[in-house]
Structures are given as C-alpha cells and as structure tokens.
Amino acid sequence: MDPVGAWTTLAVSAALVVLTALVLRPRLSRTFVDGLLALGGAGLAVGGLLFFDDVGAASWAVAPSLLAAITVLHVRLLFAGDGPLRT
Numbered sequence: 840m841d842p843v844g845a846w847t848t849l850a851v852s853a854a855l856v857v858l859t860a861l862v863l864r865p866r867l868s869r870t871f872v873d874g875l876l877a878l879g880g881a882g883l884a885v886g887g888l889l890f891f892d893d894v895g896a897a898s899w900a901v902a903p904s905l906l907a908a909i910t911v912l913h914v915r916l917l918f919a920g921d922g923p924l925r926t
Contacts (some may be wrong), residue, residue: 845889852882860914873911880910 856879864872881903887895
C-alpha cells in the first residue's frame with residue numbers, strides 16, 4: 840500500500856486524460872491521441888491498485904489493459920461529433 844504514490848499516479852493520469860481529451864484531441868492525430876488516452880487510463884488503474892496491499896498478478900494485468908481500452912472508447916463516444924450517440 841502506497842497512498843502517496845497512488846494519489847500521485849491518479850492525479851497525473853487524470854490530468855493527462857483531461858488534457859488529451861479537451862486540448863490535444865482536436866490538434867493531434869487520432870492514433871497519438873488514442874495512445875495518450877490509453878496511457879492515462881492504464882495509469883488510473885495502476886493508481887487505484889496501489890491503494891491495496893494484497894493485489895494478485897491477474898489484477899495487475901487485467902485492470903490497466905481494460906481501463907486503457909475503456910478510456911479510449913469513452914472519450915470517442917463522448918466527443919462523437921454529430922453521430923447518433925451525441926445528445
């Protein structure tokens with residue numbers, strides 16, 4: 840358990856996701872933006888896992904991978920332009 844490392848990782852990762860989604864997304868290529876979002880999402884998962892003492896290897900493998908993919912999907916759907924999911 841590392842609360843300082845966990846909060847630091849969460850803060851940096853959240854800042855990266857917000858900066859990428861709001862500022863960098865319109866200016867950079869889609870591939871680069873997706874990579875930054877995936878990195879931020881994986882960082883959020885790692886920061887969350889750092890709060891716990893007994894975390895298995897499967898959690899360290901699955902949580903960052905899953906949250907990286909979900910973060911990219913979430914931002915794509917949230918900023919869908921004039922698509923059918925835009926309200």
